[in-house]
Amino acid sequence: MIDMPQTLTKVDVGNYQTLAHQAGKVIRLGEKEIVLFKLSTGEVKAVENKSPHPKGGTLADGLVSGSYVYCPLYDWKISLNDGKVQAPDEGQVKTYEVNVEDNRILLTI
Amino acid sequence: MEKRHLVLIGNGMAGVRVVEEILKLTPDAFHITIFGNEPYPNYNRIQLSNVLQGKTTVDDIFLNEWEWYRENNITLYTNEAVAKINPKLKTVISSTGRIVAYDELIIATGSSSFILPVPGADKQGVTGFRDIQDCENMMEVARTHKKAVVIGGGLLGLEAARGLIDLGMEVHVVHLMPHLMERQLDETAATMLKEELEAQGMKFLFEKQTSEILGDDRVKGLRFSDGTEIETDLVVMAVGIKPNTQLAKEAGINVNRGIVVNDFMETTTPNVYAVGECAEHREVTYGMVAPLYEQGKVLAQRILGLDVEPYEGTVTGTQLKVSDVDLYSAGEIIDDKSTKAIKVHNEFEGIYKKILVRDNRVVGIVLYGDTKDSTKLFRMLVDKEDVSGKTSASILDSGCCGGGQADMSVDSMPDTEIVCGCNGVSKGTIVEAIQTKGLTTVDQVSSCTNAGRSCGRCKGLVGEILAYTLGDSFDATKANKKTLCGCTTLSRDEVVAEIKEKGMLSTKEVMNVLGWNNEEGCSKCRPALNYYLGMIHPEEYLDERDSRLVNEKMHANIQKDGTYSVVPRMYGGVTNADDLKKIAEVTEKYNIPLVKLTGGQRIALLGVKKEDLTNVWEDLGMPSGYAYGKTLRTVKTCVGSQFCRYGTQDTMQLGIDLEKKFERLDTPHKFKMGVSGCPRNCAESGIKDMGIVGIDGGFELYVGGNGGTDLRAGDLLCTLKTEEEVMEMISSYIQYYRETANYLERTSTWIERVGLEHVKEVLQDAEVRKELTAKLDRSLTRYSEPWNEALKNQQIREKYYKTEEIPVVLV
Ligand code: SRM
Ligand SMILES: Cc1cc2nc3c(=O)[nH]c(=O)nc-3n(C[C@H](O)[C@H](O)[C@H](O)COP(=O)(O)OP(=O)(O)OC[C@H]3O[C@@H](n4cnc5c(N)ncnc54)[C@H](O)[C@@H]3O)c2cc1C
Ligand code: SF4
Ligand code: FES
Numbered sequence: 060m061i062d063m064p065q066t067l068t069k070v071d072v073g074n075y076q077t078l079a080h081q082a083g084k085v086i087r088l089g090e091k092e093i094v095l096f097k098l099s100t101g102e103v104k105a106v107e108n109k110s111p112h113p114k115g116g117t118l119a120d121g122l123v124s125g126s127y128v129y130c131p132l133y134d135w136k137i138s139l140n141d142g143k144v145q146a147p148d149e150g151q152v153k154t155y156e157v158n159v160e161d162n163r164i165l166l167t168i
Numbered sequence: 169m170e171k172r173h174l175v176l177i178g179n180g181m182a183g184v185r186v187v188e189e190i191l192k193l194t195p196d197a198f199h200i201t202i203f204g205n206e207p208y209p210n211y212n213r214i215q216l217s218n219v220l221q222g223k224t225t226v227d228d229i230f231l232n233e234w235e236w237y238r239e240n241n242i243t244l245y246t247n248e249a250v251a252k253i254n255p256k257l258k259t260v261i262s263s264t265g266r267i268v269a270y271d272e273l274i275i276a277t278g279s280s281s282f283i284l285p286v287p288g289a290d291k292q293g294v295t296g297f298r299d300i301q302d303c304e305n306m307m308e309v310a311r312t313h314k315k316a317v318v319i320g321g322g323l324l325g326l327e328a329a330r331g332l333i334d335l336g337m338e339v340h341v342v343h344l345m346p347h348l349m350e351r352q353l354d355e356t357a358a359t360m361l362k363e364e365l366e367a368q369g370m371k372f373l374f375e376k377q378t379s380e381i382l383g384d385d386r387v388k389g390l391r392f393s394d395g396t397e398i399e400t401d402l403v404v405m406a407v408g409i410k411p412n413t414q415l416a417k418e419a420g421i422n423v424n425r426g427i428v429v430n431d432f433m434e435t436t437t438p439n440v441y442a443v444g445e446c447a448e449h450r451e452v453t454y455g456m457v458a459p460l461y462e463q464g465k466v467l468a469q470r471i472l473g474l475d476v477e478p479y480e481g482t483v484t485g486t487q488l489k490v491s492d493v494d495l496y497s498a499g500e501i502i503d504d505k506s507t508k509a510i511k512v513h514n515e516f517e518g519i520y521k522k523i524l525v526r527d528n529r530v531v532g533i534v535l536y537g538d539t540k541d542s543t544k545l546f547r548m549l550v551d552k553e554d555v556s557g558k559t560s561a562s563i564l565d566s567g568c569c570g571g572g573q574a575d576m577s578v579d580s581m582p583d584t585e586i587v588c589g590c591n592g593v594s595k596g597t598i599v600e601a602i603q604t605k606g607l608t609t610v611d612q613v614s615s616c617t618n619a620g621r622s623c624g625r626c627k628g629l630v631g632e633i634l635a636y637t638l639g640d641s642f643d644a645t646k647a648n649k650k651t652l653c654g655c656t657t658l659s660r661d662e663v664v665a666e667i668k669e670k671g672m673l674s675t676k677e678v679m680n681v682l683g684w685n686n687e688e689g690c691s692k693c694r695p696a697l698n699y700y701l702g703m704i705h706p707e708e709y710l711d712e713r714d715s716r717l718v719n720e721k722m723h724a725n726i727q728k729d730g731t732y733s734v735v736p737r738m739y740g741g742v743t744n745a746d747d748l749k750k751i752a753e754v755t756e757k758y759n760i761p762l763v764k765l766t767g768g769q770r771i772a773l774l775g776v777k778k779e780d781l782t783n784v785w786e787d788l789g790m791p792s793g794y795a796y797g798k799t800l801r802t803v804k805t806c807v808g809s810q811f812c813r814y815g816t817q818d819t820m821q822l823g824i825d826l827e828k829k830f831e832r833l834d835t836p837h838k839f840k841m842g843v844s845g846c847p848r849n850c851a852e853s854g855i856k857d858m859g860i861v862g863i864d865g866g867f868e869l870y871v872g873g874n875g876g877t878d879l880r881a882g883d884l885l886c887t888l889k890t891e892e893e894v895m896e897m898i899s900s901y902i903q904y905y906r907e908t909a910n911y912l913e914r915t916s917t918w919i920e921r922v923g924l925e926h927v928k929e930v931l932q933d934a935e936v937r938k939e940l941t942a943k944l945d946r947s948l949t950r951y952s953e954p955w956n957e958a959l960k961n962q963q964i965r966e967k968y969y970k971t972e973e974i975p976v977v978l979v
Contacts, residue, residue: 072974079967081714082721085778086972099688108730113196113241117730119778120718120968122695124688131718131726133239134691148239149195 069158069165076162078103083119083128088168093155094119095164096139098126103157104139105166111137111150118152171199174471175260175270177250177415179204181213181622182444182460183276184232189468191240197472200242201268203260205277206299207247209234214457214590214623216303217489220331226300227878227917231621234877253419255437272439272471275427277412279445279455283405284319288381294403297328306404310335313401317341317390319378321348323488325406326365330490332404333369340371340398342378342390352486352497356513357520357536364493364518373398411446411453426453431478433467443467449481456484457590457622465592485546485589487539487625496539499549500524500532507531510560523563528556530563540577543629547585578629578636587629590622595633602637606685608657610634611650653692655684660910663697667704675701675715691717696911699798702834703906706947719796722968723954724781727774734773734784735795737831740805740823740843741769747790754787768795768802768840779971785955792955794832798912801840803827804852808845808862815845817862822891823851829895830902832951833944836909836918839902854882857915858898863887867894871901871927872919880916883924885931900937903944904930 072086072095083094085108092108094117104126110116116132123129126139136145137152144150156167174190176183179202187200204210208230215229237244245262252261259269281296283289293313295305306328310316314337318329321343332339347358348365362372376396381403382389389399411426422428422436426448433441433449444460445453454460459482469476485498503509503524510523517537523545524532530548535541541564548555548563555563583596601607601616610631614620620627635642643657652660663682672678675697679689689697694715701709719725724732738747751771755763761775770793776784785792794801803826806812808819823843830839842851843860852875853859859870859882866889873882885901888894904927909918919927930936958964 070974073972077966079963082967084967084970084972086974088974092971112239114728116726116728119730120722120726122691122717122721123714124686124690124694129691132728136690 067167069167072164072166074162075103075159075164078164081123083108083121083123085117085119091168092117093166093168095157096123096128098123098139102126103159103164105155105157106137106139106142107153107155109152110135111142111144111152112148171196172271173269174198174200174272174274175268176200176202176274176276177253177260178276178278178412178444178446179206179208179210179244179246180276180278180444181210181231181457182278182464183274184210185461185464186274186276186443186468186471187242188232189465190472193468193474194472195240198272200240201270202237202242202244203248203250203262204244204246205249206301208300209237209244209246211300212622213299214489216297216300217327217331218624219300219303220306220328221334221489221491222331223491225920226303250415253415253421253440255419255421255440258439270439273441274467274471275416275421275435275440275442275446276444277415277446279409279411279453281405282408282410284378284407286378286380288383288387289405291381291383291387292385293383293387293401294381294405296405297324298409306332306402307335309402310337314338315400316402316404317398317400318404318406319390320406320408321345321372321374322351322406322408323349323486325404326370327489328404328406329370330365330368332402337402338371339369340373340400342373342376342392342398344375344377346374348372349488352501352534353495353536354501354503354522354534357495357497357522357534360518360520360536361488361493361495365490368490368492409445409455411448413446416440416442416446424448424451431466431480432470432476433463433479434470441467441471449479452481454482454484456486458482458484458592461591461622483550485533485542487542487623489623489625494535494537494539496533496535496542498533498542498546499530501534510563512564521564523560525555528554530555543585543587543589543626544577544581546589578632587633588617588619588622588626590626591618593617593619598630598633599637602634607634608638608641608643609651612654652696653690655679655686655689655693656682658682660696664700664704667700671705673701673705673709675712689715695720699834699836699911702950703947706943706950711950720798722778722781723792723794723796723958724776725796729775731775731777732781733795734776734781734788735766735770735793736788736790737793737827738770739827740803740820742805742820742824743771750788750790754784757787758784760784766795766802769804770795770802778969782955782958782965782969786959791831791953797834798837799833799835799839800827800830801838803841803843804856805843806845806850808843812845814848815862816864817843817845817867819843819845819851819860819862822860822894825891825895826898829948830898832953833902833906833948835902835906836911837914839905839915841898855879856882858901860894865889867891869894869897869901872916872924874914874916876914878916883919885924885928896937896941897931899944900931900940901927903940903947906944906947 078097080097085094094108096104108117108119110130112133121128121131128137135148142152142154158165210232212229212231218224249263250260251263259267261267281298295302316332316337316339318325318341321341329339329341377393379393380391391397413423413427416427417423427442429442429447429449433443435442443463466479488495507524507526512521519537522534529552533545581595585595587595607613613630620630678697698712698715758780760773764772766772803823805819805823809815839857841858842853842856844851844853845862853861855873855875861868868887869885870882871885874880
């Protein structure tokens with residue numbers, strides 16, 4: 060097992076070009092599962108791969124529309140910008156900052 | 169901290185509204201358990217009148233579907249009454265012996281139809297009018313019998329009577345009093361109503377008291393106290409309701425006519441509340457939803473420990489939901505010496521209005537023929553507005569002829585005026601929702617504000633407010649229809665027609681060209697459009713995997729923890745040693761937590777990790793069973809003539825052939841088949857989307873069966889001689905369903921909507937069948953085996969199934 064760094068760091072999580080659009084790519088960083096979504100605009104978003112629904116579940120295989128993902132288990136609509144669950148449901152998923160440099164995707168954790 | 173446990177007895181309109189209010193305020197304050205005596209989720213009881221009158225169907229009146237309970241983590245026990253409350257132990261016990269402990273308990277058991285205690289009241293064919301079951305009983309009798317009597321000439325009785333006329337029955341209404349609805353109408357209005365209903369075919373027997381119900385097991389007639397009799401096949405009792413208080417009484421809770429509550433809906437027992445028709449507040453029990461919803465609001469806040477104003481009772485108004493009758497009444501109805509009346513009686517146009525004023529305040533309203541002013545007048549009455557400065561013309565805006573300008577009145581309506589009486593929603597709330605949420609249809613307004621979600625009377629006014637608020641951008645036909653989803657104002661049929669006409673070939677194109685208000689659609693329209701496009705252009709359309717929901721996208725069924733199930737094909741439920749060995753080996757190799765026989769005659773591997781999916785498929789080497797898709801699921805078979813002594817046909821082989829032919833085909837909803845070798849029906853052919861029953865020298869085809877949420881027995885479509893005919897008929901049937909059903913409409917609902925006779929007629933024509941079969945065969949060429957495809961295609965594996973392990977390298 061890998062210890063997670065304690066301070067904010069940037070981690071290289073893959074090639075930007077080859078990341079597919081509109082489907083969640085799961086990456087595992089130590090104990091953490093994070094999912095990357097490449098939107099149709101080309102922007103990449105990263106959130107924790109955990110549905111904010113009280114029953115839990117994953118987000119990676121949800122349907123992506125614009126900058127939202129629909130929770131695959133309970134159909135909650137979640138913003139990939141701030142992680143907020145859209146009304147009438149409520150909740151929030153953890154988001155991560157993403158930068159793309161030289162075709163590499165860098166995640167701030 | 170452990171969540172507190174809230175238990176609700178009664179899955180009806182008032183109780184569930186309290187739960188909705190609680191969830192709105194503090195979604196996770198409680199763990200919630202609901203007991204409902206009826207076998208359905210929460211439905212709109214008010215609309216039963218419209219169900220009976222054929223204006224809507226049972227399927228359309230559900231207020232909260234099963235998913236709603238699931239999504240909100242509510243434990244729901246339907247068809248299970250609470251039999252006992254034990255306030256000392258703080259538990260309830262259900263009819264099945266289930267014991268559930270509560271921290272807070274809400275009793276919302278509603279009321280029951282009052283059945284007159286006359287001899288014979290227990291005979292078959294005697295019913296109340298209270299729930300879906302009563303409606304279904306009436307509809308059943310109407311199918312085979314002719315004559316009906318409704319006892320009671322009040323709201324409920326007249327709505328029932330009109331429904332029975334619409335069902336083709338000859339209906340008499342028996343009423344104890346000399347005129348109808350004596351508690352809501354004065355003599356003039358009642359006489360106008362009676363004349364209108366007589367013109368609609370209703371017959372009346374006034375001042376008759378029922379003394380006995382005649383017949384053997386079934387009702388044959390009624391006898392009245394004056395000795396006269398009338399023949400009938402059905403008796404509907406609509407003489408009143410009786411609050412369901414037995415449970416409370418037995419638990420030692422104070423009960424008078426209803427369960428006695430204070431201004432916060434608290435009973436005399438700590439932590440126990442009552443709400444709805446079963447509750448008695450300040451010596452009043454109510455029988456309409458508006459006051460019950462007000463009670464619900466107060467109770468929700470109270471139970472959450474929030475500050476709340478006490479509930480002080482409600483003045484209610486009534487209307488009658490009978491076609492071509494426009495009637496409203498509230499408050500006092502009979503003039504006396506202390507009242508002054510404003511009266512308008514236009515006999516020519518059938519309009520009557522009477523406003524009773526006492527001490528310069530409106531105290532009573534009776535409107536017949538034109539009820540446009542009802543909301544405004546009702547507000548004056550409730551607010552006790554001083555009308556001394558007003559002329560009678562300004563009190564009655566729409567004048568004597570009923571021609572008042574509707575949008576004029578919306579304009580002049582104050583923001584605080586209540587538009588939806590049932591739900592207490594004001595004009596201001598509606599306008600604000602329209603403006604801030606960009607709403608364009610009445611349905612959207614209903615789902616955001618609750619306005620129109622009960623009796624539906626206010627929907628017209630909501631539409632007017634929508635028109636007024638949106639100004640030029642308002643489109644009337646759009647505003648009132650059922651749209652594909654919230655992203656568009658077009659209906660399913662319009663979208664399908666546009667796709668055909670413009671030859672559109674991607675969901676993006678559809679959303680662009682048709683002006684979707686959500687650029688990339690939502691989880692409702694994307695899968696639906698993907699289906700329609702593939703159905704319309706089987707050869708040209710490129711399936712969009714990313715527009716499919718999780719299970720179809722992954723070709724495996726997601727489970728609550730994000731693992732998946734794998735269900736390989738086992739054609740016709742027939743397997744062999746080789747396949748079983750492979751399943752056993754794979755189970756061991758991948759540590760699969762559970763292997764189970766499914767209800768569809770095959771084997772499921774449950775709890776497979778996402779990253780193992782492709783390896784599992786590879787090792788199994790079997791095709792996907794599509795246990796996750798809107799497509800052909802299984803074809804269940806019985807052993808049939810190969811082994812069974814009763815078998816008339818080789819059912820296993822036919823089942824295998826059918827499954828091989830139709831597997832992978834996209835259908836609007838899942839499609840299941842069963843093939844049995846004789847009418848003993850061991851493969852349950854009677855509850856399948858397509859059920860085949862072998863008979864000597866042929867096959868019977870049953871359609872529209874469903875063993876799921878809404879149990880439905882299949883209907884006989886036809887009897888055929890050969891397997892070739894069977895194949896052709898099934899192909900045509902499936903294709904016709906594919907082309908005409910709404911996405912996510914199961915065959916059982918579809919067949920009820922379009923009609924069995926209609927489908928029979930279409931499929932009778934050999935030319936039509938040929939055409940449909942050809943189209944289906946072309947569609948079938950679209951598909952390839954998805955598990956194998958994933959194994960062969962690196963890109964698919966990368967995109968959907970691979971998890972990347974990233975060592976943490978600092979940059
Ligand atoms: C595995 C199985 C239960 C079992 O352990 O036996 C099953 C499992 C599920 N059923 Fe089922 N159904 C299974 C047979 C049935 C049957 C029995 C049958 O087919 O003879 C029925 C009633 C018959 C019918 O459909 O008419 C049935 C009626 C439903 C329904 C209600 C459908 C309806 O129209 O009312 C749903 C919900 C839906 O489809 O929207 C459902 C939905 C589900 C889902 C897919 C729920 C979901 O979305 O996650 C379950 C997936 C569990 C999982 O983790 O994989 N399942 N389900 C059965 C698989 C059969 C197969 O081999 O393919
Ligand atoms: C045909 C018809 C037309 C109507 N039209 C109108 C109208 O136009 N406008 C209007 O405002 N109102 C109308 N009403 C009245 C309105 O429907 C009721 O006032 C409202 O449904 C009452 O809500 P409730 O929750 O108190 O009771 P209900 O909706 O009856 O719910 C009570 C539920 O509790 C269940 N239950 C009872 N005992 C138990 C137990 N021991 N355990 C578990 N469950 C139990 C019952 O099965 C029922 O499902 C109409 C009613 C009918 C029948
Ligand atoms: S359905 Fe008939 S033929 Fe098939 S197994 Fe049962 S009894 Fe035998
Ligand atoms: S007034 Fe009944 S639903 Fe609005």
